[in-house]
Amino acid sequence: MLFDINLDGKTPNYIQIKNYFKDMILRGMLQKSEKLPSTRELSSILKVSRNTIITAYEFLEDEGFIHIKKGRGAFVNEIHINRLDELTITWEDKLTDYAVKAEKLDIMKHEVLYKKGMISFKSIAPDENLFNMEDFKRAFLNRVSLEGNKILNYGYAQGYKPLIEYLIKYMESKGVNSQGKSILVTNGFTEGMDLILASLTSPKDTVITENPTHNTAIKLMKLHGLNIIGIDIDKDGMDIELLKEKLRENTVKLCYIIPSYHNPTSIVTPSQKRAEIYNALKEFEVPIIEDGFNEELRFTGAHIAPIAAMQGEGNSVVYIGSFSKILFPGLRIGWILGDNKLISMLESVKRSRNIHTSFLDQAILYEYLKEGNLEKYVKIIRKEYKNKYKFALNCAEKYIKYSSIYGEGGMHIFIKLKDLNARDVLNECVNKNVIFTPGDIFYVNGKGKDTLRLGISRNSIEEIEKGFKIIGEVIDSLHKVPLH
């Protein structure tokens, strides 16, 4: 018997040897009661210690592939692998409309993706180089030694208690009255939004949202089969008259709004306007789903309270929070703050879908936050992003011919072009290795073909200038050709 075992030096040798024999047995190349080579023999063939072979054989016995007879050697067990007639299923024909829709709306499958060498303005994720890994490692080691092994066992659907308490304090520090309210920890904003829509809306229900708005929210609303009414926005947020009109004309289940550093326009809805929106919705008892997106990235002006704070003891505002746009998106941790009864129901829905969010991640994040690392970090990134943001704004003014440009903060700029289709611009830019997000994906009604979003959080100053220049040149060249 010849052994073509190539030990790769990565996984331990005894495991590779064990797997080799498992494979041989499963393929039927080693038959029932066949004898394996002696440990001495094999160790000299493979030039590994005899103990390595002995360990490998012990594992094979543990896993039920062989039995070892003292002094006689190792013998293969009878393994039934009755290979069966194959059944080939055409899975495409078996999928629900929901799954098909999810694939259709998956921009990772249908939009131009980053390739090496490109300058990409698609991302609005934080720049990981700003993460302080030492603080993070310390948080891990401290929490793990404090919690011990149990932090790796099952936890609770609502979340890691200390983190929940921290987040309630955090929301109170934004002026929120937390009486009668609680928090559910979720796998980021996305799960929070999905849980809320699953629990409060049924297909064909009508919901209201700013237009444009966060494309992930639009995707989820479409996946839940909702009738979406988009309210146009200007530099101070929703068109309040249009909002009132739509509220009079429709029975509206809920209103989704991003009042601060709105995605994609990054505008901030002023306090007075927030009050008007709240009052308009209040008249029809329409709950507000407030997306706290990027609230932490205030660069200028005075603090503005979230609507969740303005409602005082009211319970009609459900706030979805997440640090993912500034801190550790890879952990996928967000939260929902809302009325106790609602949170308790959402907790059951969450439990039915994935039991709970990683307790290890929640525990690390809590330790990181309670040490004041978020404040330290935000102080630093605010400076960083603010400078980058101002530079980008200047470059846009300087190089890109636009009809209007939006942005008060955050990590991106939103541009409305002069009678040009942003996708035509994108197609040209791709050839010049520059990509960005065409604005139409942020609109609920096919509008916005002349808009684009430029995310700059992960680009260097040099890249921003170079990239914006190229985009500007493409736009100029397209202005010269007759419109289609």
Place this chain on the structure above:
Amino acid sequence: MLFDINLDGKTPNYIQIKNYFKDMILRGMLQKSEKLPSTRELSSILKVSRNTIITAYEFLEDEGFIHIKKGRGAFVNEIHINRLDELTITWEDKLTDYAVKAEKLDIMKHEVLYKKGMISFKSIAPDENLFNMEDFKRAFLNRVSLEGNKILNYGYAQGYKPLIEYLIKYMESKGVNSQGKSILVTNGFTEGMDLILASLTSPKDTVITENPTHNTAIKLMKLHGLNIIGIDIDKDGMDIELLKEKLRENTVKLCYIIPSYHNPTSIVTPSQKRAEIYNALKEFEVPIIEDGFNEELRFTGAHIAPIAAMQGEGNSVVYIGSFSKILFPGLRIGWILGDNKLISMLESVKRSRNIHTSFLDQAILYEYLKEGNLEKYVKIIRKEYKNKYKFALNCAEKYIKYSSIYGEGGMHIFIKLKDLNARDVLNECVNKNVIFTPGDIFYVNGKGKDTLRLGISRNSIEEIEKGFKIIGEVIDSLHKVPLH
């Protein structure tokens, strides 16, 4: 102005001071252009360094609550918090049937829960004391230093590539032919099952499952509004004749099965029977959702290949894997192995729901696995659980009057009583501080009132003997009273 700032010594002082003033301002107790105490004054009042106060004030300025005039002091900004009329929503009236059902089926809300001092046989989670934290910490530190900061930024919906590759090898080592198949990493078994049902079934569709079966799977099938056909099982698994009959009578969307250490009965469906089930389903082109639950906890007998391996190049078996029953459930990591096209669709659904599973956790788990720690660990726990399991089996025989007792491995025992309702037994046991899982929650059709599951993974030998004895005594006492 009096300062009732009580520094708690937990979070850094400057943050507590900052939050104190934020709160004062948000409550309107500090008004526009009011002057904050000088840093010198406040540092002497609070007995903290002046730098602490300066830092706190800088944060307040950063966050837009005050502005600092050089040499003049710190002054409160104008903060609009127009408190609005409250709207109180009766959320109970706004919930979807889906959410209401999720709450109804949430056993954490409606079954007796563990209280301190109780002996609980409810859990089948692993005993965290067997986790090797040193290996885990090493895995964290190694992976984080290898991957650097980017491991904390966004990842990919399908999962962490090295982990995916490891899991494919892992499935191959179970005899699976991975040609044309791939893997999606999920938040444990539960999300995997939910994604599959959402993507392959619509309300009123008919599915087949063993009866009894995993209660979480039943819950999800009910939440998806499915018509569930339960096939009775005996010590060798499904009643094959009944299965064939139901297949002839119904159009079946899929069949969910737990062939190894079945939950709750912990029986193992033998190879020959697996083949018969596969062939019966093949005739009607019904896909199999194979739950790999506890496959790693084989205590006796030769290796048995999963159905996913028996199908060879076929693609009709979708395998859901998870280590959660043996390793780190708190991380919530599982996987789906299936046909490439199916996995690609599930990936889009997964992305729409939570973008991806924690990349940090996936990376740590990968590092832990690739170092051979799983094999090392399983070798240890197999011995541990096997002994515990045999001891528990003996105690059951000795103390508990049953009509039949099931179990070939895993971490639990399933018992059928002699004309007694397990809930009556439970009610009595609760008074004696012993709890277990009544079997009826594992049945799809109200059967199993005379059954119970005893999970023993986290109990000491002493607890098992003491607890089983009490259960036995309660049963004997109930046998004496006339049946209702």
